[in-house]
Amino acid sequence: MCFGVKVMVWMEYPTKPLYDLPKREILIQGIGTRLMKPIGSLTKDTLNALKPCQHGAEIHGAAKQSGFKLQEILDFSSNVNPLGPSKKVLNAIQEAFVEIAAYPDSTSEMLRYTIAQHFGGITKDNLIIGNGSTELMYLFAETFLKRGEKALMAAPTFGEYERAVRKTGESVKFVRLDKGFQLDAEIFKREMIGCKLVFLCNPNNPTSKLISQDILTSILDAALAQDILVFLDEDFLEFVEDEKNRSMIPQISKYPNLFVLRSFTKIFGLTGLRVGYGITSKEIAEVLHASKIPWNINCLAQAAATVAINDITHLQLTAQLIKEEKAWLQTELSSIETFCFTPPDANFFFIDIEKTGLTANALKHRMLKQGILIRDCSNFVGLNEFYIRIAIKTRNENIRLIKVLKNALNPG
Ligand SMILES: Cc1ncc(COP(=O)(O)O)c(C=O)c1O
Numbered sequence: 001m002c003f004g005v006k007v008m009v010w011m012e013y014p015t016k017p018l019y020d021l022p023k024r025e026i027l028i029q030g031i032g033t034r035l036m037k038p039i040g041s042l043t044k045d046t047l048n049a050l051k052p053c054q055h056g057a058e059i060h061g062a063a064k065q066s067g068f069k070l071q072e073i074l075d076f077s078s079n080v081n082p083l084g085p086s087k088k089v090l091n092a093i094q095e096a097f098v099e100i101a102a103y104p105d106s107t108s109e110m111l112r113y114t115i116a117q118h119f120g121g122i123t124k125d126n127l128i129i130g131n132g133s134t135e136l137m138y139l140f141a142e143t144f145l146k147r148g149e150k151a152l153m154a155a156p157t158f159g160e161y162e163r164a165v166r167k168t169g170e171s172v173k174f175v176r177l178d179k180g181f182q183l184d185a186e187i188f189k190r191e192m193i194g195c196k197l198v199f200l201c202n203p204n205n206p207t208s209k210l211i212s213q214d215i216l217t218s219i220l221d222a223a224l225a226q227d228i229l230v231f232l233d234e235d236f237l238e239f240v241e242d243e244k245n246r247s248m249i250p251q252i253s254k255y256p257n258l259f260v261l262r263s264f265t266k267i268f269g270l271t272g273l274r275v276g277y278g279i280t281s282k283e284i285a286e287v288l289h290a291s292k293i294p295w296n297i298n299c300l301a302q303a304a305a306t307v308a309i310n311d312i313t314h315l316q317l318t319a320q321l322i323k324e325e326k327a328w329l330q331t332e333l334s335s336i337e338t339f340c341f342t343p344p345d346a347n348f349f350f351i352d353i354e355k356t357g358l359t360a361n362a363l364k365h366r367m368l369k370q371g372i373l374i375r376d377c378s379n380f381v382g383l384n385e386f387y388i389r390i391a392i393k394t395r396n397e398n399i400r401l402i403k404v405l406k407n408a409l410n411p412g
Helices: 002-012 059-066 087-099 109-119 133-144 159-168 185-192 213-225 282-291 299-308 312-334 360-368 395-409
Strands: 025-028 032-035 127-130 150-155 171-176 197-201 229-233 258-263 276-280 348-352 387-391
Touching (some): 087 299, 109 276, 127 133, 127 282, 133 229, 133 258, 185 213, 197 213, 276 282, 312 395, 360 387, 360 395
Parallel strands (some): 229 258
Antiparallel strands (some): 127 276, 258 276
């Protein structure tokens, strides 16, 4: 029957693809002509208003807009390892080419085992792998939010938490960060009452600020006492010098309500391969495994991530680079008097540019004309149009950034 519909549509409009049909009139074999309802009326109500979240790293659009080739644009809007993946990882991907003809391991068992060994104190049963850590935000919300339940998050923070919740049809509550972009634990805990789950980001995107251990622990304790689930995004924590003492991964046995998110996108530079993971109680991991789609991590991504996590040399090289370049950029950016910011905790700077007299959008466009892409943060909930985010890259790239930035601020 379905086949019949398709054939008749193509016969009626032989030169146009199905999605380009000028009207909704279709001929169904054996039934005759009828008007098909608009697709919007067939869509779940909760999805009709859902829009994509705007991110940095839109270099394809930026290239089109600026006339530069993709490779000519220096992308400071994406906070990933400026060295990219290591040679060892690229070799592992090449060796895995032979696996492409078969389905990948649907549960990413070897990768989970390797990650568990890397951290110690956990087993592969405490792990779930996602197609990028973003997939796990959506999976988590979809698995745990029942009808009428709410999720709490800070503002500003990473936009996909909100979208993941809205996609389930349930609602979001925001708690504004204070003037210094810190989380007020007492307000957060008060607003958390009655919520089903909370999203926290440590260090936070876009503010590049860590949440103190005291605040995290007090929120976790309060959440546990009320059966509230805590989704804690540590995707940028590997860029923090004090990472080991800041991570909540060792706390998962104490907090059965805790899910810690990590990614291979950021420090490992496997950005385009899409691999992220969650470390959590065996019970939560088991439910998420039952709920996820099959074969979500392709074989090249599994092979690359398995090697990347133990490539200590590359990680140390990256950590050293970020440390030096953060200090260099801190000095250079501080010399711009109209920039207002505090030292970042993560691998990116978050800057209030209101005193420059330019909006973030205007500055972004002036810089793009010179081949540099920065993040205009105006679309983050809780921010006005005067905030930008700039990633830390290599020295030569950072030198070019500063030059272009100064030109853009003082043209002519
Ligand atoms: C805080 C945070 N978490 C998660 C992600 C998404 O990471 P992934 O590439 O692993 O999906 C981003 C991307 O920018 C992010 O900023």
